[in-house]
Amino acid sequence: MGGTFVAEEMPESWRIRGAGYLHTGYYFGFVFAALANFTIGTHFGWRAMFLFGGLPALLLAWLRRGVTEPERWLQKEKIVHAWSWWRPLAALFTPALRRRTILNSLFMIVSICGLWAGTVYVPAAITALAEASGRVGPAAAQLASYATMLVAFATILGCLAMPALAERLGRRGALAFFFALMTIFIALTFGKVFYLPQNALPWFFLCLFFLGFGGANFAVYTLWLPEQYPTECRATAFAFSTSFARFIGAGITFLVGAGVRHFGSLGTPVALTAIAFAAGLLLTPLGAETKGRPLPS
Numbered sequence: 148m149g150g151t152f153v154a155e156e157m158p159e160s161w162r163i164r165g166a167g168y169l170h171t172g173y174y175f176g177f178v179f180a181a182l183a184n185f186t187i188g189t190h191f192g193w194r195a196m197f198l199f200g201g202l203p204a205l206l207l208a209w210l211r212r213g214v215t216e217p218e219r220w221l222q223k224e225k226i227v228h229a230w231s232w233w234r235p236l237a238a239l240f241t242p243a244l245r246r247r248t249i250l251n252s253l254f255m256i257v258s259i260c261g262l263w264a265g266t267v268y269v270p271a272a273i274t275a276l277a278e279a280s281g282r283v284g285p286a287a288a289q290l291a292s293y294a295t296m297l298v299a300f301a302t303i304l305g306c307l308a309m310p311a312l313a314e315r316l317g318r319r320g321a322l323a324f325f326f327a328l329m330t331i332f333i334a335l336t337f338g339k340v341f342y343l344p345q346n347a348l349p350w351f352f353l354c355l356f357f358l359g360f361g362g363a364n365f366a367v368y369t370l371w372l373p374e375q376y377p378t379e380c381r382a383t384a385f386a387f388s389t390s391f392a393r394f395i396g397a398g399i400t401f402l403v404g405a406g407v408r409h410f411g412s413l414g415t416p417v418a419l420t421a422i423a424f425a426a427g428l429l430l431t432p433l434g435a436e437t438k439g440r441p442l443p444s
Contacts (some may be wrong), residue, residue, distance in 0.1 A: 305363025328361030338418030
């Protein structure tokens with residue numbers, strides 16, 4: 148919970164831009180992973196990639212040594228640590244915050260559905276299309292790496308665009324924009340383009356750019372969720388919404404897998420996840436708009 152005070156020490160414009168810039172680090176990781184797979188994985192196999200993937204953890208441990216907590220958090224820390232472990236969690240379901248917590252968890256579930264469509268199944272879809280066009284083995288793996296890099300690059304652009312969207316459209320409007328983009332391009336990419344009899348790969352790559360841009364919807368939460376909760380439960384709210392959604396997302400993978408077995412391909416089952424984003428669009432007007440409002444103390 149310590150980092151939750153950082154936002155309170157920033158002007159709103161800095162906080163908005165900081166959330167967008169900070170979230171790009173996640174997708175830079177995808178770019179580096181795709182480059183590593185292109186150069187290491189295709190030549191030395193998964194074991195070498197597995198070892199390489201552990202290096203960022205060592206970097207994180209080194210960076211953590213130089214991070215200091217804000218003074219305001221250090222003053223509040225003694226009070227919060229005197230609480231029982233369940234009290235910040237219980238605060239999320241008080242009458243004042245219950246609706247926000249439920250809606251934020253539902254929004255995050257929608258986004259997790261997009262994570263499966265926008266990231267997890269892209270390499271498999273590209274590999275299938277590449278093999279259908281006669282490119283197998285390392286050639287197919289390299290195309291999958293290109294696709295992963297494209298999606299990550301587009302998502303970085305979306306994260307950088309998020310602050311301007313959040314200032315112009317509000318937090319709900321920015322989330323709705325990304326949800327609309329995901330609704331359209333998940334259905335189009337996997338439901339239509341994936342099944343094109345000719346030239347599917349070029350069109351699929353084109354659609355992946357917009358799918359990746361829409362994947363920046365996660366960056367909205369980096370800004371929006373901390374603005375909705377007081378310091379005592381701000382980090383708990385973020386952790387609960389994201390973690391609860393991932394439990395549900397784990398179940399969605401089984402549903403998509405069952406759909407792949409039923410339909411005999413991954414296109415239609417993944418395309419159906421666009422329904423979740425359509426539902427999310429209907430829910431966004433119910434969210435708490437925090438644009439221009441002070442952070443809860």
